[in-house]
Amino acid sequence: MKKIFDVLMAHNLPKAEAFINEINGKKPLFICTIATTETAKIAGLSAAGKHPEFTDYTPPADAELLLLGKCKCITGVPVTPDGIPTPALISMSSLKLADTPVLIVNAGSKVNPHIPFLDLGGKPGGDIRTGNAVGNVDEVIKRATIAGEHLAKTADYLVIGESIPGGTTTALGVLSVMGVKAEGKVSSSMPENPHGLKNEIVKTGLLAANESFGSLAKNPIRAISCLGDPMMPALAGLVMGSAAQVPVVMAGGTQMAAVLALVNALNPEVLCNVAIGTTRWVVEDKSSDLKGIISQIADVPVLAADIDFGPSKFNGLKAYEKGIVKEGVGAGGAAVAAMATTGGAITKDMLLREIEKNYGLLMESRT
C-alpha cells in the first residue's frame, strides 16, 4: 500500500494522493461529535460489558479528554473491560502535537460533558429494535449544516470524528435500510465481532419500522429516524455545510460509511471534497470490510494512519495490535491530520512517544 508521510493510501489511490497533497501543510479544525443511545446498552453488543449504563459516560469523558487532557465526568479515562484505553488518547496526542483547535459537538449525549460544547438541538437516541431510534432528524441536519458553513470559514480543512457507543450497529441499520450490503462488514471495538447479534438487532428494527433492505434508499431522513443514531444527522450536516467550501476528513471506520450514505443521498456534489480518515487497524481488519462498504456508495478515498503500537512498552496499548478498539473519537483522522499538517514532520514514532507519555501521565493520576 502506498504511503505518503506515515499515512497509507488505503483506497482509491489517485484521489487519496490528491487529497493528502491538498491538506499538506494546511491547518485543520478538529470536531468530535458525541451522542449516546439505548441501542448501545444491548447486552453483548459493545465493549461496555456488564455495566451498560457506562456507555452514557464514554462520549462525554472522551470529549473532556480531548479538551482538558483529563476526564471530569468519570475517574480515570474510558477503558474496555480489560483495561484497554479509549482511542481518544490517540486523538488527543495527535491534536496536541499539531496544536490543532478542537470543537466538541453534542449531538445528543445523555450526560453533558463539563466543557464547552456546540449544541445542535439533538437528543439521546433510542433502541433501534423499536424502529424509532432518533427524533428531530431534519432540524438537527439543518442546524449542523449551518454550523458547518460557518466552521468551514475558520480553518483550511475540517476533520470530523465521533464518539458514540454501539455505533457500528446503527451504521449497519442505516446502511441496510438504504440498500448497502454491510452484513458481516461493519467493524467492532471487540476482538470477536458479534456480527450475528448485530444482524438480529437490525432485523428486529426493520420489522418494527415496517421497512426492509433498501426500502429507504431515497429517504435518508427516515432511515436515521428508524434505525440510526443522533451522531448521524449532526455529522452529515456538518459535512454538507463545510465540504462545499473546504476539504473534509470524515474521521472514523465503518460508522463513517453510514454517514457517507446519508450525504450521498442528500447532497452528493460535496463528496468530491471528502475523504475518510481512519487507522491501519481498521483497513487491515479481517472481521470487517470498510472498503467493501464504501465502494457501494461513492468514489471517496480512504487514508489510514500507519500507527503501530507493537513496539509500545504498555500492554494497554499493545492490545490494539490484537484488534481491540481499533478506532474511535476520530483517532485515525486526527493522526492523519497531524502528519499531513506538519508535512510529515510528525511521524508514527513521534506519535507513539506522545501517546505513551500521555498514557503514563493518565495512569499515574489514577493512583
Next chain:
Amino acid sequence: MKKIFDVLMAHNLPKAEAFINEINGKKPLFICTIATTETAKIAGLSAAGKHPEFTDYTPPADAELLLLGKCKCITGVPVTPDGIPTPALISMSSLKLADTPVLIVNAGSKVNPHIPFLDLGGKPGGDIRTGNAVGNVDEVIKRATIAGEHLAKTADYLVIGESIPGGTTTALGVLSVMGVKAEGKVSSSMPENPHGLKNEIVKTGLLAANESFGSLAKNPIRAISCLGDPMMPALAGLVMGSAAQVPVVMAGGTQMAAVLALVNALNPEVLCNVAIGTTRWVVEDKSSDLKGIISQIADVPVLAADIDFGPSKFNGLKAYEKGIVKEGVGAGGAAVAAMATTGGAITKDMLLREIEKNYGLLMESRT
C-alpha cells in the same frame, strides 16, 4: 477625531492606530454571547416596555438573525416599543459583507435559540436587587477560557459581542462594587437614560449582598455572583483564553467596561491585545461616558465605527441618530471588523446600503 477607514480612533490614539493596523486585512471570527436576567424585567429599565417577558426572547432572536438572516423564536425581528430595529441588523449586515464566520455562545439564555450554539454551562441570571445574581461563575469562566484558547486558533483575531437586556445596569453594579465610578456614566438603549433608577437598583443589590462601593475590587468572581449577569463570566473567559494568542475586539459599549474590569482583575497581561470596538453613537453620547469609565480601569484603545443613519430612507434607522438603541449585539465591533478586514473597501455608505437592503427584506417578510 482621527479616522482610519471609516473607523474613529475614539480613545487612546496611538494604541488605537496600532490595533487597527494589526487587524488590517486579517480574518476574524465573530462571537455573540447571549444571556437573559430577571434584572432586565424591572419596570422602566430597558426598552422592553410593557412586556418584560419579551426580554427573554431578544437575545435568542438576535442570535438567530445573525446566523439565519431571520428570527425563528419570534415573528419579525426584535424592536423597541417604537418599532426601532435591533442593532443585530448592523452586525448581521457587516458580517455578511465581510463573509465573517459567526459563533453564538449561550451564556445563560432562558429561551434557547433554534440554531447551533456553544454551551458553557451557564444559567439565566437573577435580579441583582437580591444581591445574588449569577450562579456557577467560576466554572463558566473556566469553560469560557478553554473555549477562547481553542477559538483563538481558528481566526486571525476575534470580535466578541453580547446580547443581554438590562446589561448596563448589571454593568453599573459590577463596576461599582469593584470601585469604578460609573454612576451616571453607563449607556442606555433609550433616549432618556434612567440613571436614577439604575443607581437605586444597584444600591439595593449592594445592601442585599452586604457589600459597598469598591468592597469587591479584589474579588471579581463574587462581584459577578452578587451584582453581575451571566454574559460577564462567559465574555471575560473568552477574552482571557484568546487574547493571550490573538488580538481581541470587545464589541460593545459601557457593558464591555464591566467585562474589562473583570479581565483586568483576573489576568491583566492579556489586555495589551485588547481593544473596545463600538459605534459613533456610543462615543458621542452625552448621557453616558465610556471613556470616563474605562480610563479608570486599563489603558485600552477604543475604536468606533463611524456609522451614520442620517441619510437613510427608513425612519426606523434614522431614529438611531436620536440616541435610540446606539449599540448592542456587537454592532460597532462587527462594523469596525468589516471595514478593517477589507482594508477599508467596505465603507460606511456601503454598509448603510446593505443594512437598508436587509431591513427592507425583513420588513417585507413581516407583512
